[in-house]
Amino acid sequence: MILKRKIYNKLLLWKKECNGSKALLIEGARRIGKSTVCEEFAKNEYQSYIIIDFAKKNATVEKYFTEHLNDLDTFFMLLSAYYKKELVERNSIIIFDEIQMFPQARAALKYLVADGRYDYIETGSLISVKEKVQNIVIPSEERSVCMYPLDFEEFAWAFGENLLIDYIKECFEKKMPLEQGMHNKAMLLFKQYLLVGGMPKPVVLFIESGKNFSPVDAEKRDILNLYRNDIMKIKSQYRSKVLAIFDQIPGLLSQHEKRVIFKDIQEGSFADQYEDTFFWLSDSMISNECFMCSDPNVGLSINEVRSYIKCYLGDTGLLVSHAFDENELLEADVYNQILNDKLSLNKGMLFENAIAQMLTANGHKLYFYTHYSEDKHRNDIEIDFLISNNSKLKYKLFPIEVKSSKNYTTTSLLRFKEKFKLRIGECYIIHPKNLCTKDEVLCIPPYMAMCL
16 A cells, blocks of 8 residues: 655655756655655656665675776666666666665765766665764765654545545634534544554554554554664663663653653753753654743744753654553553543643644744743743744744643633734644634644644
8 A cells, every 4th residue: 555645746846856966865764654655756757766775785786886986887787787677867766775874875976966867865764863974975966855754634645535634724724613523523533643643554554454453553563662773773872861761751741741851860860961862862753852942032943942852752653552561552442542532641642742743744843932930939831832934024933732631721821922922923722622712812623733
């Protein structure tokens, strides 16, 4: 089963705009479908293609890069013969899969692109982690694009719900609620997205098994084990800290504030001791990091406080399997509880992680805001996410609060709105109910987060 992915259109745009003048680098976490979409693109858009999988550590092919780059006629002849594929000038593409396993091939792109005969796509996980590129010159003849797990819209496409997605977008634009039956249908689909997630193999298994969660959960656990094995291969000086944060992500997100309290991880710990830890998890795209912004203004990153961080898992379906062991999932029947709105514990964690995932897929860097009241001796403003319109002339902020229950207050958001009223565009609350307006705040169901 081939899943429709939005990144395909980005590949088409790259082919048209660059016309061989730049290679395309696709970065993303393991098992999100990079290789699959590249091969589908190569089959559809070119006369022939070659995929070189550097994860297989083929000494013969690697030798071509070290011995024959000075003679590209021989280099291409050897590749063509080895893979038994005829290369057609300006109508063939060569895919460097898992390029991080052989950085010399990435460095060679400078000469291959300049030669101009063929197009090149690289795929990579952990591609920009320091030890993977320290001995090469990163080519300027390279355009990069990030790929993520399926977002909610792509998940809906997999079920043939294209018309439902169009209807949701129309309702968001017009700020009107969905017809109640359609809202219920969209919420059920969103809850399935929470549980299955956006990793392609679990999505396909869910569809092909008639919506059976058991094979889906087994596959997600295989992916989590793969991530743990990747962590075990990194440099020893920060391996244990990466593993500690990775293992504690569900626990961190189940807390009220959800941010990392470093002294709770290990007594006497400080944020700067974990700098490489969060760099690795974020750079590998296993996690989505969210920093506090101390003064929400033009350019949120200018006022980011990196010692205050929330760490979301890159895929919410993986978070479900990461948070519960297999016995807990079966004994508590967690999947059915979430589908039927019976799970109170950890439901907010899943909702917030999913919104972080959807905002990240839409290109937003994640920020949150808190304000401590000296009079009340507690935080009196807590904003889960801050996004902006990135306009240089008419810059506006859009605060977002995520509510997993149907009963809540808008007090914190209204305080924030009053404090920064000149900078605010629209205020959003994401809740399980249909779209409505409450205290001049637009309250939208979670499936509409794809529209932000």
